[in-house]
Amino acid sequence: METITAEQMHDVAVGGAVMGTGGGGDPYIGKLMAMQSIRKNAPVALIDVDELNDDDLVACAAMMGAPTVMLEKLPRGDEIVTAYTKLGEFMGQPITAVMCAECGGLNSTTPFIVAAEMGLPLVDGDGMGRAYPELQMVSFTMHGISATPMVMSDDKGNSVLLDTVDNKWTERLARSATVEMGGSALIALYSMNGATAKQSLIRGTISLCKKIGETLRKARLDNRNPVEALRTLLGAFELFEAKVTDVERRTEGGFARGTATLKGIDRYSAHTFEIDFQNEFLIARRDAEAIVSTPDLITLLDIDTGEPVTTESLRFGLRVVGLGIPSDPKWRTSEGLKLVGPQYFGYDIEFTPIEERPL
Amino acid sequence: METITAEQMHDVAVGGAVMGTGGGGDPYIGKLMAMQSIRKNAPVALIDVDELNDDDLVACAAMMGAPTVMLEKLPRGDEIVTAYTKLGEFMGQPITAVMCAECGGLNSTTPFIVAAEMGLPLVDGDGMGRAYPELQMVSFTMHGISATPMVMSDDKGNSVLLDTVDNKWTERLARSATVEMGGSALIALYSMNGATAKQSLIRGTISLCKKIGETLRKARLDNRNPVEALRTLLGAFELFEAKVTDVERRTEGGFARGTATLKGIDRYSAHTFEIDFQNEFLIARRDAEAIVSTPDLITLLDIDTGEPVTTESLRFGLRVVGLGIPSDPKWRTSEGLKLVGPQYFGYDIEFTPIEERPL
Numbered sequence: 001m002e003t004i005t006a007e008q009m010h011d012v013a014v015g016g017a018v019m020g021t022g023g024g025g026d027p028y029i030g031k032l033m034a035m036q037s038i039r040k041n042a043p044v045a046l047i048d049v050d051e052l053n054d055d056d057l058v059a060c061a062a063m064m065g066a067p068t069v070m071l072e073k074l075p076r077g078d079e080i081v082t083a084y085t086k087l088g089e090f091m092g093q094p095i096t097a098v099m100c101a102e103c104g105g106l107n108s109t110t111p112f113i114v115a116a117e118m119g120l121p122l123v124d125g126d127g128m129g130r131a132y133p134e135l136q137m138v139s140f141t142m143h144g145i146s147a148t149p150m151v152m153s154d155d156k157g158n159s160v161l162l163d164t165v166d167n168k169w170t171e172r173l174a175r176s177a178t179v180e181m182g183g184s185a186l187i188a189l190y191s192m193n194g195a196t197a198k199q200s201l202i203r204g205t206i207s208l209c210k211k212i213g214e215t216l217r218k219a220r221l222d223n224r225n226p227v228e229a230l231r232t233l234l235g236a237f238e239l240f241e242a243k244v245t246d247v248e249r250r251t252e253g254g255f256a257r258g259t260a261t262l263k264g265i266d267r268y269s270a271h272t273f274e275i276d277f278q279n280e281f282l283i284a285r286r287d288a289e290a291i292v293s294t295p296d297l298i299t300l301l302d303i304d305t306g307e308p309v310t311t312e313s314l315r316f317g318l319r320v321v322g323l324g325i326p327s328d329p330k331w332r333t334s335e336g337l338k339l340v341g342p343q344y345f346g347y348d349i350e351f352t353p354i355e356e357r358p359l
Numbered sequence: 360m361e362t363i364t365a366e367q368m369h370d371v372a373v374g375g376a377v378m379g380t381g382g383g384g385d386p387y388i389g390k391l392m393a394m395q396s397i398r399k400n401a402p403v404a405l406i407d408v409d410e411l412n413d414d415d416l417v418a419c420a421a422m423m424g425a426p427t428v429m430l431e432k433l434p435r436g437d438e439i440v441t442a443y444t445k446l447g448e449f450m451g452q453p454i455t456a457v458m459c460a461e462c463g464g465l466n467s468t469t470p471f472i473v474a475a476e477m478g479l480p481l482v483d484g485d486g487m488g489r490a491y492p493e494l495q496m497v498s499f500t501m502h503g504i505s506a507t508p509m510v511m512s513d514d515k516g517n518s519v520l521l522d523t524v525d526n527k528w529t530e531r532l533a534r535s536a537t538v539e540m541g542g543s544a545l546i547a548l549y550s551m552n553g554a555t556a557k558q559s560l561i562r563g564t565i566s567l568c569k570k571i572g573e574t575l576r577k578a579r580l581d582n583r584n585p586v587e588a589l590r591t592l593l594g595a596f597e598l599f600e601a602k603v604t605d606v607e608r609r610t611e612g613g614f615a616r617g618t619a620t621l622k623g624i625d626r627y628s629a630h631t632f633e634i635d636f637q638n639e640f641l642i643a644r645r646d647a648e649a650i651v652s653t654p655d656l657i658t659l660l661d662i663d664t665g666e667p668v669t670t671e672s673l674r675f676g677l678r679v680v681g682l683g684i685p686s687d688p689k690w691r692t693s694e695g696l697k698l699v700g701p702q703y704f705g706y707d708i709e710f711t712p713i714e715e716r717p718l
Contacts, residue, residue: 086522158528160536161520163445169517173539177519180535 003043004122004210006035009109011213016108017308018212018230019205021297023256023280024105024131025063026310034109037116044112045121047097049201052194057093058123059084059191060101061114064135064152064174065184066256066279080110080186081117083153087188090149090161099123099197101138101190103205104131104280105310110186125201127190129328130297133255133279135174136167137340139330140190143200150174150189154181179254202328216306226306227321237354239284239291239322240268241303247314255279260314262322273322275300277311282345284322292324293342295331296354299323324354362402363481363569365394368468370572375467376667377571377589378564380656382615382639383464383490384422385669393468396475403471404480406456408560411553416452417482418443418550419460420473423494423511423533424543425615425638438545439469440476442512446547449508449520458482458556460497460549462564463490463639464669469545484560486549488687489656492614492638494533495526496699498689499549502559509533509548513540538613561687575665585665586680596713598643598650598681599627600662606673614638619673621681632681634659636670641704643681651683652701654690655713658682683713 004012013031016024038044052058061084088095098115101107103126115122127138135147147170152160160177164170170189178185192200212230219229231238242262249258257278264271274285281298284291292298300309303319330336332353338344341351363371372390375383397403411417420443447454457474460466462485474481486497494506506529511519519536523529529548537544551559571589578588590597601621608617616637623630633644640657643650651657659668662678689695691712697703700710 156528157524158532159522160532161522163518163520165516169515173517173519173536176535176539177532180532 002046004038004046004112005043006038008210009035009038009112011210011217012206013109013213014216014308015209015212016103016105017310018299019103019108019129019209019297020105020131020308020310021280021299022277022309022311023133024102024107026312027106027109030063030106030109030113034112034116037113041116041119044115046124046206047121049123049125049198049203052097052123052197054193054195056096056194057091057191058097058099058194058197059087059095060099060127060189061111062101062107062187062189063110063184064187065178066251066254079153079155080113082159083151083186083188084114084118086153086159086161087149087151087191090151091191095120095191097121097123099190099201100126100206101135102126102128102131103209104128107131108206108209122206123197123201124206125203126205127202129202129205129331131280132340134171135189136171138190139202140192140200141167141339142330142335143196145190145192145196145200147189149191150187152177152181152185152187154185175254183254202330219306227301230301230306231323234325236323236325237359239298239324239359240271240273240286241265241319241321242268242273244314244316244318244320246316249311256311258311260311262320265319278345279311281311283342283347284324290349291357291359292354293347293349293351294345295327295336295340295351297325297327299325326354361405363397363405363471364402365397367569368394368397368471370569370576371565372468372572373575373667374568374571375462375464376669377658378462378467378568378656379464379490379667379669380639380658381636381668381670382492383461383466385671386465386468389422389465389468389472393471393475396472400475400478403474405483405565406480408482408484408557408562411456411482411556413552413554415455415553416450416550417456417458417553417556418446418454419458419486419548420470421460421466421546421548422469422543423546424537425610425613438512438514439472441518442510442545442547443473443477445510445512445518445520446508446550449510450550454479454550456480456482458549458560459485459565460494461485461487461490462568463487466490467565467568481565482556482560483565484562485564486561488561488564488690490639491699494530494548497549498561499551499559500526500698501689501694502555504549504551504555504559506548508550509546511536511540511544511546513544534613542613561689578665586660586662589660589665590682593682593684595682595684596718598657598683598718599630599632599645600624600678600680601627601632603673603675603677603679605675608670615670617670619670621679624678637704638670640670642701642706643683649708650716650718651713652706652708652710653704654686654695654699654710656684656686658684685713
């Protein structure tokens with residue numbers, strides 16, 4: 001059985017930032033909290049979903065809110081354990097393993113806090129295979145699994161338990177509670193039994209995050225090109241090398257929204273690029289033409305260090321490489337696209353897989 | 360033991376509208392729903408709070424939201440029973456009697472629906488002795504009683520269970536959930552044991568509502584002046600006779616807010632009056648000078664029929680009598696004024712009891 005130590009959280013968090021596609025919250029805070037919890041308790045056992053018994057009860061732990069807010073409003077630290085404990089009490093059955101709803105950004109590390117504090121194993125996988133802005137956007141929804149009962153806890157000590165008719169209503173009610181709680185909240189949700197988890201989980205994504213972090217770190221140590229090493233690992237496509245010329249951003253309805261404009265450099269110097277985001281990067285355009293869109297992943301890396309760049313850290317003059325990464329095949333089905341395709345976000349285009357686009 | 364029949368709900372609802380001080384929601388819808396429930400089941404037993412055993416569990420049932428919204432978005436009918444049942448399940452102890460949080464407006468009748476549907480007695484009294492716009496504004500708060508656990512249910516089938524650090528946080532989180540639920544929700548809250556209810560309840564207000572309705576009805580039957588009969592019953596003060604000349608209103612943050620302007624008639628013809636409201640009438644001014652303010656009650660009655668006038672039915676040309684009614688003494692203490700005094704609502708005036716004002 002693999003265990004994840006405090007030191008290894010560095011790699012997991014870097015991988016989480018890559019899979020966060022610019023959003024999901026800066027994994028830095030989550031990483032520090034997870035490291036502290038692991039040091040105080042013990043390394044976290046990372047188990048394969050097939051190791052669960054069919055009647056085991058598992059549930060996801062996550063942070064909800066606008067990444068811009070999370071940077072300034074740190075969690076107190078025990079809210080996530082409170083939310084998780086309350087969910088367990090409500091279910092009236094002990095939760096035997098923690099799951100990850102979103103392997104991108106902050107939420108790649110949040111479940112480690114709960115696992116370490118409660119001495120539970122963490123299941124290797126998640127519900128998104130990346131980060132998405134809304135909580136119904138998980139493979140679990142496609143499998144008819146309810147997000148509720150869901151518990152939300154804030155830094156003041158308030159809790160909200162939701163029981164909704166569908167996962168989109170969970171998102172609506174949880175989002176407005178998050179805004180009222182100050183823009184961020186810790187949540188426990190998507191409880192299910194082991195049998196259901198085996199069917200619905202996007203597998204192996206926590207190990208993948210760790211592998212991404214290792215790959216970037218080792219490439220730098222060996223003086224290899226970290227971006228190239230990552231591109232190979234993920235089967236990613238290079239979108240551009242460019243310099244950020246403008247970022248328009250606003251915090252709206254509990255989300256960080258905006259558009260970044262970039263000017264191509266070197267062999268891309270004839271082109272201008274634009275990327276829209278709602279917490280995560282949604283669509284990238286070259287000279288006003290879409291070149292990659294959700295559900296495929298858009299990730300920006302610092303051109304020199306290969307470090308992933310979040311929407312919050314986008315600033316004038318930053319030189320980045322843009323990568324497009326094929327999403328998990330679940331998201332490319334008609335059911336998947338209904339949940340997270342470009343049209344859901346208001347873009348009047350059909351989804352075209354990145355590998356079929358002329359780049 | 361007194362019981363309230365479907366027919367008697369007419370009187371209760373009229374009294375509720377008077378105690379609603381222009382807000383609390385139009386009791387008409389609540390009355391129809393209560394009458395239907397009583398006819399389908401049985402008359403509702405109205406008990407004195409002293410009839411409760413000290414260890415009985417009681418809880419309040421109410422509707423939350425902007426009255427303007429409630430007029431257009433009718434409840435499905437079973438949400439309030441759902442909320443009440445879920446609260447009982449969560450408490451893990453059967454609830455033995457229903458209580459009223461707010462005897463003004465719609466919520467003078469809402470608890471009858473739960474009582475009739477669940478075959479429970481209704482306690483004669485409430486937490487406000489009138490209507491107020493926010494849910495922490497109850498005598499229970501002054502007695503340190505938590506509004507939570509509180510259950511909210513909507514017409515779609517969604518439920519939210521709140522567990523907050525204080526009653527003002529309950530209001531904040533419940534208000535935003537109400538807005539998200541479409542502007543209104545059915546709620547179950549302020550559970551407490553019989554001993555606590557005996558200390559904290561504002562007593563006898565449900566019978567008072569019924570008595571108000573009877574008084575107005577009988578005065579009209581006997582060709583006596585209904586306004587005068589009511590003034591005598593309540594120890595009220597006449598503020599003006601006037602004609603509505605302007606109403607500015609907006610639905611904002613889940614509340615119906617605005618200001619009505621009136622021109623005095625007959626012996627008041629030299630004066631102009633203004634009344635501000637946030638769901639309920641908060642303050643009345645004569646020629647820009649405050650003449651009565653919360654927590655004292657401001658009630659408008661149709662000059663001809665003596666029927667209470669809600670903020671939603673205020674319109675140009677309507678001729679009304681304004682009454683000021685002394686509030687329950689609990690509200691005139693420094694603790695009471697902190698919760699519902701004029702300064703809480705942003706008015707820079709000290710509260711002066713209506714009976715000490717020059718009218």
